[in-house]
Amino acid sequence: MGARLGTLAAALAAFAALALLGRMLPNWLVLVATLAFAKGLVALGLVVLMRGGLVSFGQGIFFCTGAYAAGLAMRSLGLSDAVLLVALGGVAALVLGLIIAPLLAGYRGIFFATLTLALSMIAYGILDKTYSLGGSDGINLHAPSFLGYRPPSSQAVSYALFVLTSLTTVVAAALCRIHFDSLRGLLSLAARDNEIRVEYLGASVRRVSGVNFAIAALLGGVGGALSALSLGHIDPDFTFWTTSGEFVFLAILSGYASVAAVFFASLIVELVRSFSSQYFPNTWQGALGIFLLLVILFLPQGLGSLVQRRRRASAKPVRVAEPVPAESGQ
Amino acid sequence: MTALLETRGLQKSFGAVVAANDLSVVARRGERLGLIGNNGAGKTTFVNLVTGYLKPDAGRVVLDGHDIAGLAPRLVRRHGVSRSFQIPQLFASLTPEENLLVALGIASEEGMSAWQPARSPAMTAGLEDLLARFRLGEYRDHAIAALPGGVRKLVDVAMAVTHQPKLLLLDEPTSGVTAEEKFALMDVIMRALEGSDATVLFVEHDMEIVGRYAERVLAFYEGRIIADGTPDVVLGHADVQRFVTGMAP
Numbered sequence: 285m286g287a288r289l290g291t292l293a294a295a296l297a298a299f300a301a302l303a304l305l306g307r308m309l310p311n312w313l314v315l316v317a318t319l320a321f322a323k324g325l326v327a328l329g330l331v332v333l334m335r336g337g338l339v340s341f342g343q344g345i346f347f348c349t350g351a352y353a354a355g356l357a358m359r360s361l362g363l364s365d366a367v368l369l370v371a372l373g374g375v376a377a378l379v380l381g382l383i384i385a386p387l388l389a390g391y392r393g394i395f396f397a398t399l400t401l402a403l404s405m406i407a408y409g410i411l412d413k414t415y416s417l418g419g420s421d422g423i424n425l426h427a428p429s430f431l432g433y434r435p436p437s438s439q440a441v442s443y444a445l446f447v448l449t450s451l452t453t454v455v456a457a458a459l460c461r462i463h464f465d466s467l468r469g470l471l472s473l474a475a476r477d478n479e480i481r482v483e484y485l486g487a488s489v490r491r492v493s494g495v496n497f498a499i500a501a502l503l504g505g506v507g508g509a510l511s512a513l514s515l516g517h518i519d520p521d522f523t524f525w526t527t528s529g530e531f532v533f534l535a536i537l538s539g540y541a542s543v544a545a546v547f548f549a550s551l552i553v554e555l556v557r558s559f560s561s562q563y564f565p566n567t568w569q570g571a572l573g574i575f576l577l578l579v580i581l582f583l584p585q586g587l588g589s590l591v592q593r594r595r596r597a598s599a600k601p602v603r604v605a606e607p608v609p610a611e612s613g614q
Numbered sequence: 615m616t617a618l619l620e621t622r623g624l625q626k627s628f629g630a631v632v633a634a635n636d637l638s639v640v641a642r643r644g645e646r647l648g649l650i651g652n653n654g655a656g657k658t659t660f661v662n663l664v665t666g667y668l669k670p671d672a673g674r675v676v677l678d679g680h681d682i683a684g685l686a687p688r689l690v691r692r693h694g695v696s697r698s699f700q701i702p703q704l705f706a707s708l709t710p711e712e713n714l715l716v717a718l719g720i721a722s723e724e725g726m727s728a729w730q731p732a733r734s735p736a737m738t739a740g741l742e743d744l745l746a747r748f749r750l751g752e753y754r755d756h757a758i759a760a761l762p763g764g765v766r767k768l769v770d771v772a773m774a775v776t777h778q779p780k781l782l783l784l785d786e787p788t789s790g791v792t793a794e795e796k797f798a799l800m801d802v803i804m805r806a807l808e809g810s811d812a813t814v815l816f817v818e819h820d821m822e823i824v825g826r827y828a829e830r831v832l833a834f835y836e837g838r839i840i841a842d843g844t845p846d847v848v849l850g851h852a853d854v855q856r857f858v859t860g861m862a863p
Contacts, residue, residue, distance in 0.1 A: 287731055288729070288731065462728070462729060462731075463728045463729075465731055465732060466727060466728050466729060466730055466731055466732055467715060467716070467719035467726055467727070467730065467732045467737070468719075468726055468727065468728040469728070469732070470708065470712055470715060470716050470719070470732050471716055471719065471720070471726065473705065473707060473708060473712075474705040474708065474713075474716045476707070477704075477705040477706050477707050477708065478703055478704065478705055478706070480687075480703060481703040481704070481705065481773075482716075482720075483686065483687045483688045484665070484687045484688070484691065484696075484697065484703070485691065485716070485717050485720045485721075485773065485776075486688050486691040486692060486720050486721070486777065487688065487720045487726070488688060
C-alpha cells in the first residue's frame with residue numbers, strides 16, 4: 285500500500301507544482317505544455333502496448349475518435365463542459381478499442397502494426413469525405429467551461445485547460461506506474477519476452493494484449509479530446525499516419541522504463557517543433573529526425589533509461605553467477 | 615497408487631514420420647517416471663501431446679477422469695499439468711525473482727490484479743519459499759543471460775511448480791549441464807518436490823540419473839514404448855540395450 289500511496293502523493297505534488305508553474309509561464313508555453321501532455325497521454329498508451337510487445341502505427345485512430353467525440357458532442361449536443369467532453373472522448377475511444385481489440389488480438393509484430401495503420405487510414409479516408417463531419421476542413425470548437433466555471437479570457441481558458449490536462453496527466457501517469465509495478469505489469473513484460481511460456485503458466489496472452497490495447501485506446505481518446513479543446517479545431521489529420529508516427533516517435537524517445545519520461549519527451553518534442561518551425565520553418569522535421577537519431581544512438585532504451593541507470597547505480601553491484609549449488613552434506 | 619494420467623492409443627505423425635504410435639501409458643499418483651529413448655524416439659512428442667502443445671491425430675489423454683487431449687496449454691494447466699523445457703523458457707528481460715513472481719501471480723488469481731504491487735506480502739512469502747526450495751536465493755536479482763545453465767534449469771522448473779501441479783513433466787532437466795552438476799541439480803529438484811504428491815515424468819538421456827531418481831521407466835523407440843518397468847528391469851531389457859543404451863552385446 286505504501287508504494288502506491290507514495291506514487292499517488294508524488295502525482296498530487298507534481299500536479300500542484302505544475303498548476304503553480306502554469307501561473308508563471310507565458311501563455312504560448314502553457315499552450316505548448318498542454319498539447320505536449322495531451323499527446324504524451326497517447327504516447328503513454330503506446331508505451332503500455334510496447335511493454336506487452338506490440339507497437340501500433342495507427343494510434344491516431346483513438347486520438348481522432350476522442351477528439352471527434354468531444355467536438356461532435358459540443359457541436360451537436362451543446363455540451364461544453366471540458367471534464368465531460370474529455371471523459372466522453374476517452375469512453376468513445378475505449379469502446380472503439382474494445383471493438384477492434386478482438387480483431388487484432390491474434391496478430392503480432394509488423395502485422396499488428398500495419399493493421400492498426402490500415403484502420404487509422406480507413407478512418408482518415410472516411411472523415412476526409414464525410415462533409416457532415418466537416419470533411420477535410422474539420423470542425424471548429426468554442427471555448428469550453430469547467431464544471432460550471434466559464435473562464436473570462438482566452439488566457440484563462442488556456443490555463444484552465446492546462447490545469448485539467450496536468451491533472452489528467454499526473455493521474456494517468458500514477459495509475460500507469462502502479463500498473464507497471466503490479467504483477468499484471470510484469471505479466472506484460474513476460475508476454476513480450478516469451479508468449480509460449482506465459483500460456484504454459486496458465487495466462488492468456490490475448491487477454492494481456494487486449495487489456496493493454498484497451499488502456500492505450502482510452503488514453504488515446506483522452507489525449508485527443510484534450511488536444512481538440514486546446515487547439516479549438518479538429519480535422520482528419522488527427523488520424524493521419526504522420527500523427528500516429530509522432531506518437532511512435534514519442535514512445536521510442538521516452539522508452540518504457542519511466543512514465544514521467546513520456547511527458548518529458550513530449551514536452552521536448554513540442555518545444556523543438558515550436559522553435560524549429562519558427563526559426564527553420566522548412567526543416568523542422570529534419571531537426572526532429574536528427575534529435576531522434578541521437579536518442580537512438582546514445583540512449584537506445586529511451587530517456588527513461590536514464591532513470592533506470594540511476595536506480596541500478598544505487599542498487600547493489602551485479603555478482604558473477606556461480607554454478608548450481610550442491611546440496612549441503614553431499 | 616491410483617492412476618492419475620492415462621493415455622489411450624495416442625497417435626501423432628509429422629508427414630511420413632510417426633512420432634507417437636498407439637501410445638498407451640498409465641502414470642500413478644505420486645509416481646516418478648523416467649522417459650528414455652534416442653533422439654527422435656518420441657519422448658518430447660509425448661510430453662507435447664500431454665501438455666497441449668501438440669494435438670494428437672487420434673487417442674485420448676485422460677487426467678483425473680478428464681479428457682484433456684487437444685486442449686490449449688493454458689487450459690491443460692488448469693487441470694493441474696505443468697512442464698519445464700529442454701531449453702529453459704524464461705522471461706529474458708526479467709530477473710529470476712521476477713520470473714517466479716509472474717508464475718506465482720498467474721497461479722494465484724488475486725495476484726494478477728493491476729493494483730496490487732508485484733511484491734505484495736502474499737507473493738513475497740511464496741517467492742521466498744520457492745527461492746529457498748530451489749536454492750535460487752543468491753541469483754534472485756541476476757540477469758537471466760548471466761545465469762549458468764543449471765540455474766536456468768532450476769528457475770524453469772521452479773516456475774512450473776508454482777500452482778502445485780498434479781502432473782509435472784520435466785523435459786531433459788539435466789541437458790546442457792556439466793556432469794558434475796547433474797546430480798546436484800536433480801537433488802535440488804527432487805528435494806524441492808518432497809512432500810508433494812505430484813506425479814513427475816522426466817525425459818532423460820543419462821541412465822545414471824534415471825537409475826537413481828526414477829521409480830519406473832518407459833523406454834521409447836520409433837514412437838512406441840518398448841519397455842515399461844522398474845529401472846533395473848527396463849535398463850536390462852534386451853531391446854532397450856540394443857536400441858536405446860547401446861549396451862547390447
